[in-house]
Amino acid sequence: MSQIKKILILGGGFGGINVLELIQNKFKNNPNVQISLVSQDNYFLYTPMLPQVSSGLIHPNDITIPIRKLCKQAKFYHAAVSYVDMKQKLVTVTREFDGKVNALEYDYLVITLGSNTNFFDNENIEKYAFTIKTVEDALSINFNLINMLENAAQTSDVDFKKELMSFTVVGGGFAGVETMGEINQLVRDSVKNFYPNIGEENISMNLIASKEFILPELGPKLGKMAGEYLKNAGVNVLTNTKAIDAGEDFVKLDNGKIIPCMTLIWAAGIDVDPIVSELNCIHKKSGKLKVDKYLKVFEHDDVFALGDCALITNPLTGQAYPTTAQNSIHQSATVANNLFSVIMGKSKLKEYSFKSKGMMTTLGRKVAIAVLFGYPITGLLAWLIWRTYYLFRLPTIEKKYQVATSWTADLLFKRDLTFIGLIKSKYLTKVDIKSNTTSIKDFFKDK
């Protein structure tokens, strides 16, 4: 191998950082391979613990790992991918701090850009609902919950107090259920400990799920059991129900019922970004990238795709693999292996296949529900297994320590209810730092 091969990874989430780690090891000290990663966030986000940020149980920095810490020999670009030209093998990226557009060349591309929240074209829901996808989302929810508590504590109008204390989460999957479990815990604990004049009887927690039972991935028995746990913890679980409209202080359901609520959280679906769905290659109806069994994008031998933005069919079931961190991590190993084989001129590629050993979710403090190796586990034991497993999977010892410390503090002390409010941001238009990439305008001029 003489010519330098450029590998470009798009996205710094579960797929991106795991491919990065594996190929850095495979091509360790190899001067003929140049690895770069582009991400619009300069950190990796450990999403399974994001609902715990929304409840203030852990801090945002506990579950974010700066991508530069993971780049042993790779270059990192803190920029948004704006266009992928698979013919010219170019990716244009928009630098985060000044909006400058650059072009990056590649020989091999790995697309792992994740997903966006899907509002199913409902503009009102998009306008009025919080989402739970990013650190900013989780912090916004947390500040909003505290804001609602502070306001409810200051009103003597019982109807208004009830509206302020009404919280609705839409989505019966892992993200929605875990978020409901977390905010229910925070609000009820806080009212008991710090806002006695609000009155627990004025709190209303609603979980809206479109399927017959919540957590369909765990099957009907555990899904129904999880619903019962939440009901016992004071949550109204409305199944076979969809939210169809929303306003500043209500959510409307498809059965005509209107729930007055000041806080609506939408965790009911995902779709892919137009950058992915408009790529010039074969897509599924959802816009996801169609890949073959080696995770190569159809008709593009030098492009791999994985994670939430790709549709990968399980050869054993004929069904698409679910969009989970677990799948992204396992797909990363296949992509890294096949990239290595292709670059080293080996003809045998690895087929992707994965059988999940289990799934689990937390429902609040000391309660979780899991199915492991086919066996159902519930309650405190499931909660301990959840914590041990997810703490173990969290990258870096430093972050494991931080999360373990936050968890311990939560068992010993009352929850922090500091309301910090909005953060001012500054957009720098005049700064021009010399980039080591070519600007897109200059790039095409040279061609």
Ligand SMILES: Cc1cc2nc3c(=O)[nH]c(=O)nc-3n(C[C@H](O)[C@H](O)[C@H](O)COP(=O)(O)OP(=O)(O)OC[C@H]3O[C@@H](n4cnc5c(N)ncnc54)[C@H](O)[C@@H]3O)c2cc1C
């Ligand atoms: C609240 C919540 C809880 C979850 N809990 C679990 C769980 O318990 N277990 C589980 O298995 N899964 C869980 N998931 C799902 C899991 O997070 C996803 O399936 C997983 O993150 C997908 O990995 P990915 O690499 O495809 O995408 P992501 O991890 O989302 O990464 C996408 C990356 O691309 C970057 N990006 C996106 N667009 C651009 C662009 N235009 N330019 C540059 N960069 C871009 C993003 O910044 C990010 O770094 C949860 C998800 C959420 C939201």
